[in-house]
Amino acid sequence: MSLYIGYIRCSIKATMEGTSTLSSIDIRSVGEANAVFGSDTSVMVARLRNPCCRFPLFWFTVPEGFYALVTRHGAHEPYTDGNGKKNPVWPSGLHLGSPWLKVSHLVTKQLMMFNTEIKGCKTKDNVTVLIDISILLRVMGDNPEERPGDDPQNVFKFVHEVTPIGLQAQLKDAQAEACVPYRSFGLRNICHSELEGVQEKLFSTEALDTRLVTSQDTKDQEQKDTEGEHDCYDSLEAHFNVEAGASVTEAMRVRLNRQFNKQGIEIIDVIIKDIKLPETIQSQMSQKTMVISQNAMQRMQQKHDMLRLIQEEEIKTLNQTHTEQRxxxxxxxxxxxxxxxxxxxxVHAEGDRQVKSIETQMCIDVELVQVESNLTVKRIQDETRLETERIREQSKADSEIELAKAKAEVDMILANGELDVAKIAAKGDKAIFEAEGIAAPLNCKLNDHTTELLRLKAQYALATNDQLVVTGTEGGRAASTLLQANSVFSDVAILDNDQKSRNSMLAHLAVASGAGDVRLIVGDSFLNKIHF
Structure with a gap:
């Protein structure tokens, strides 16, 4: 879609700009046709030079916007439609066929704008001018049913007989012959509606009345200054030249079509774009046409100077008036x-007075508010202190009552506890007494037995001690007792290897026995007299 839009834009551009040459070109494939014809505005015919393919193709395509000629082994192959009718031009689209069936030429269907210049053309007043003419043409290759006067055979004739270069040469020669003597001004192509409008302007009642009034010099002087005195005749002459030029271009188009329709080319329009006069004539004509303008300019300059002086005076007067008013x-x-x-x-003084009054009243109000607030605070403080003392005394009384109640309860609990303890202690003492009464005889026997064992051990120690000497007043009885004690303690000394412990035990034994008339000498040591 984008490629087709680009092709249309290139075609429109080529038609508007035109070309000064008509040519043909070689392309490798039909896919390059749109790009080549869109970029080069002079191309009318494209010859396909297909490169050698590794694999043969059993199909080929014809792009839209072109007349296509197809060959088989180099010979022209016509197209056969569904009705069996043969046509030298193949339609656009995809076509299936043998590999040696291929497109040989593509001829554009678009309108071609061919530009050319005619030099040395003489006008009626024997002036040599240069005319720039553009011819809008096309190849008449459509079907006669769609466009009367066309013939697809014209495409084959144009490609192999006329050729673009030949058409270019014929067009230049035909244009040179078609330019007959004419007036330079107003020569251009014009449509029928515009031509009718020109004729209405030329022969209308308003135009006649206008020309009559201007001929009697009844124009206003200001209008003369701006338009000039001869502009009305120039416009009339211009209208006649337009009509004459339109007739000349139409005659040129008819004459060219009589020559080129036989070759399959239709001239759509002949456009005279520009006519160039020699430099000397151009300068003379421009000077002549500028006389009225120069006179009008001088008159307008005088009016301008007068108006400027008047304006300057008015400006000075206005400036002085404005200065005084200012x-x-x-x-x-x-x-x-x-x-x-x-x-x-x-207003400031009144405002200051009001501010002072407001400030004084504000101070008074503030003092009153402060006094009232202090009294209120003092009253609240006294009430608070009174309430605090009342609550404190009430709390003390309540605490004394609660303490008395708690003490009474504690004393009662302690008394009950002491009573329970006394009962339990009495029960315990009674149990102990009962147990001691039962165990007292047994304990007495145990203590006697233990005492006898100790006595025997003491005597054995005394008896086995070689360093012990026992002397006394009561004879052998005390001595034997000490000997026994020494024998008992001798075993203890051997075990403990402590002489002081042995002496201490003998002394305690002597004290315990109640006899003090015995002396114990152990080695060099001297013991105090002990009574047994």
């Missing part, structure tokens, strides 16, 4: 400013 306005403004300053000072 001074008056300044004085009035100063007076008004002074009055406003006085009013402002009055």
């Amino acid at each position: 001074k008056e306005l300044l004085e009035d403004g100063k007076f008004k400013c002074l009055m406003e300053d006085i009013k402002l000072q009055t």
Whole structure:
């Protein structure tokens, strides 16, 4: 779609710009046709030079917008439609066939704008001019049913007989012959509607009345200054030239079609784009046409100078008037400013008075509020203190009552506890007494037995001690007792290897026995007298 739009844009551009040559070109495939014809505005015929393919193709395509000629082994192959009718031009689209069936030529269907210049053309007044002419043409290759006068055979004739280069040469020669003597001004192509409008303007009642009035010199002087005195005749002459030029271009188109329709080319339109006169004639004509404008310019310059002087005087008068009015306005403004300053000072004084009054009243109100607030605070403090003392005394009384109740309960609990303890202790003492009464005889026997064992051990120690000497007043009885004790303690000394422990035990034994008339000498040591 984008490729087709680009082709249309290129075609429109080529038609508008035109070309000064008509040519043919070689392309490799039909896919390049749109790009080649769109970029080069002079191409009318494209010859396909297909490169050698590794694999033969059993189909080929014909792009839209072209007349296509197909060959089989180099010979022209016509197209056969569904009705069996043969046509030298193949339609656009995809076609199936043998590999040696291929497109040989593509001829564009678009309109071609061919530009050419005719030099040395003489006008009626024997002036040599240069005419730039554009011819809008096309190849008449459509079906006669769609467009009367066309014939597909014209495409084959154009490709192999006429050729683009031949058409170019014939067009240049035909244009040179078709340019007959004519007036230079107004020669151009024009449509029928525009031509009818020109004729209506030329022969209308308003145009005749206008020409009559201008011929009697009843124009306003200001209108003469802007338009000139001869513009009306120039416009009339221009209208006649337009009509004459239109007839000449139409005659040129008819004459060219009589020559080229036989070759399959249709001339759509002949356009005279430009006519160039020699430089000397151009300067003379421009000077002649500029005389009225120069006169009008001089008159307008005089009016401009007069208006400028008048305007300058008016500006000076206005400036002086404005200066005086400005001074008056300044004085009035100063007076008004002074009055406003006085009013402002009055307002400021009144405002200061009101501010002072408000500040004084505010101070009084603040003092009253502060006094009332202090009294309220003092009253609240007294009430708070009274309530605090009442609550404190009430709490003390309540605490004393609660303490008395708690003490009474504690004393009662303690009394009950002591009673229970006394009962339990009495029960325990009773149990102990009962147990001691049962165990007392047994304990007495145990203690006697233990005492006898100790006595025997003491005597054995005394008896086995070689260093012990026992002396006393009661004879052998005390001595034997000490000997026994020494024998008992001798075993203990051997075990403990402690002489002081042995002496201590003998002394305790002597004290315990109640006899003090015995002396114990152990080695060099001297023991105090002990009574047994």
